[in-house]
Amino acid sequence: MRQRPNPLPWNYRWRTNLIQTPVLALITALCGSLSLLVSLADKRGVIQHRIARIWARGCVWASGSKLTVAGAENLLKQPVAVYASNHTSYMDTPVIFAALPFQFRILARTKLWGIPFIGWYLNRSGQIPIDTSNPRASLSSLGVGARALRSGMPLFVFPEGGRTVDGELKPFLSGAAYLAIRAQVPLVPIALSGVFELLPIHTHHFYPGELTLRAGEPIETAGMTLRQSDELTARLRVAIEDLREARLEGGGAEVLIEGAARS
Numbered sequence: 001m002r003q004r005p006n007p008l009p010w011n012y013r014w015r016t017n018l019i020q021t022p023v024l025a026l027i028t029a030l031c032g033s034l035s036l037l038v039s040l041a042d043k044r045g046v047i048q049h050r051i052a053r054i055w056a057r058g059c060v061w062a063s064g065s066k067l068t069v070a071g072a073e074n075l076l077k078q079p080v081a082v083y084a085s086n087h088t089s090y091m092d093t094p095v096i097f098a099a100l101p102f103q104f105r106i107l108a109r110t111k112l113w114g115i116p117f118i119g120w121y122l123n124r125s126g127q128i129p130i131d132t133s134n135p136r137a138s139l140s141s142l143g144v145g146a147r148a149l150r151s152g153m154p155l156f157v158f159p160e161g162g163r164t165v166d167g168e169l170k171p172f173l174s175g176a177a178y179l180a181i182r183a184q185v186p187l188v189p190i191a192l193s194g195v196f197e198l199l200p201i202h203t204h205h206f207y208p209g210e211l212t213l214r215a216g217e218p219i220e221t222a223g224m225t226l227r228q229s230d231e232l233t234a235r236l237r238v239a240i241e242d243l244r245e246a247r248l249e250g251g252g253a254e255v256l257i258e259g260a261a262r263s
Contacts, residue, residue: 002197002209003197004196004197004200004207005207008203008205008207012205012206012207013205015064015206016204016205016206017205020062020063020064020206023062024058024059024062024063027055027058027059027062028055028059028117028118029117031051031052031054031055031058031117031121032055032116032117032118032120032121033117034051035048035051035052035120035121035124035125036120036121036124038051039124039125045103045125045126046103048121048124048125049103049104049125051121052097052121052125053097053098055094055097056093056094056095056096056097056098057094057098057256057257059091059094059098060091060094060095060098060211060257061257061258063091063198063199063206063208064206064208065194065198065206065208065209065210065211065257066209066210066211066257066258067095067098067099067211067212067213067256067257068210068211068212068213068254068256069099069212069213069214069215069254069256070212070213070214070215070254071214071215071216071243072101072215072254074188074215074216074217074218075100075101075102075188075215076101076102077186077218078185078186078188078218079152080149080152080153080154080183080185081154081155081180081185081186081187081188081218082149082154082155082156082157082176082179082180082183082185082186082187082188083100083104083154083155083156083157083188083190084156084157084158084159084176084187084188084189084190084236084240085156085158085189085190085191085192085213085240086158086160086164086169086190086191086192086240086244087158087160087161087162087163087164087170088163088164088167088192088195088196088200089163089195089196089198089199089200089201090163090199091195091198091199092158092163092192092195093106093108095192095195095211095213096156096190096213098256098257099213099256100156102154103153103154104153104154104155104156105126105127105128105145105148105153105154105155105156106122106127106128106155106156106157107127107128107130107141107145107155107156107157107158107175107179108122108127108128108129108130108158109129109130109131109132109161109162110129110130110131112129113129126148128141128144128145128148128155129141130142130175132161132162132173138175142175142178142179142182145157145179146179146182146183149179149183149185150183155179157175157176157179159172159173159174159175159176159177159233159236159237160172160173161173163201164196164201165200165201165202167196167197167200169237169240169241169244172233172234172236172237173233174229174230174233176233176236177228177229177230177232177233177236178226178229180219180221180232181221181224181225181226181228181229181232182226184221184222184224185221186218186219186220186221187218187219187221187232187236188215188216188218188219189215189216189217189219189236189239189240189243190213190214190215190216190240190243191213191214191216191240191241191243191244191246192211192212192213193211193212193214193244194209194210194211194212195211197209198211214243214244214246215243216239216240216242216243217239219232219235219236219239
């Protein structure tokens with residue numbers, strides 16, 4: 001995987017400023033407005049989720065990147081599960097929505113609800129805000145997530161609680177494990193690679209390249225108790241680290257998106 005140069009060459013900066021950012025803003029405004037409109041009748045969020053997937057694929061395409069999914073069969077082994085991934089970039093969310101082939105709810109930081117269009121979608125489509133700085137509010141959000149799982153809705157979580165600053169895994173919070181054990185559903189590890197190089201934290205310009213989502217074998221939680229949340233969290237972190245280090249092999253890999261203006 002190629003490394004992001006520092007400083008970024010001028011042509012990447014200008015392309016981001018003059019082409020990609022306006023296109024992303026247009027896609028977000030159009031899809032956000034359409035989602036807000038259909039939410040008046042779409043009580044189950046099915047159409048809103050389809051719109052979110054169109055938005056996500058449009059974002060990945062506009063970034064100029066190629067998105068590949070490996071281990072896609074592991075995403076479909078269970079009708080309901082908690083899916084957990086490393087968190088590397090603002091572009092992680094579009095990659096997740098573009099790649100996961102089913103409707104789900106996402107447990108995301110409360111501050112995202114304040115972003116125009118994106119926040120409106122999150123609120124109207126039943127996504128779950130979590131404030132990791134407030135233990136009582138966090139516990140309430142986890143309760144909402146557990147109820148969603150029991151009702152048959154898969155859930156997605158970033159267990160690090162925030163984006164990495166150097167591309168390496170941060171310590172994991174136990175929320176994903178707590179949810180999986182409480183609802184007695186499998187925990188599916190996911191590793192994202194290439195997204196950090198595309199748009200790391202505290203940067204505003206794209207460096208397009210190869211993006212990969214790797215899904216690992218589901219970790220069963222049947223019979224586990226909440227006292228084993230830390231143990232399960234440690235297993236999840238090891239699984240994601242192993243997926244990050246795995247080399248993408250030919251079998252089972254599917255190219256989803258070939259981005260515009262790749263170089």
